[in-house]
């Protein structure tokens with residue numbers, strides 16, 4: 461009965477980045493509330509993505525697979 465089980469393994473992530481996401485097209489950090497308010501979001505395979513502007517959202521919408529490929533390197 462002296463064995464302790466950790467509650468959660470990702471507490472270190474709670475403080476930073478909780479309200480921001482990465483634009484998959486250009487790699488910018490995007491504020492989730494701002495992107496949502498401006499309709500700069502897109503759903504793809506059950507995940508919501510956030511964008512810095514309409515251009516990135518449109519680019520992503522045309523070909524999501526390109527930007528979600530692990531070998532894709534975002535550039536501004």
Ligand SMILES: [Zn+2]
Pocket residue numbers: 483485486487488511512513516
């Ligand atoms: Zn962008």
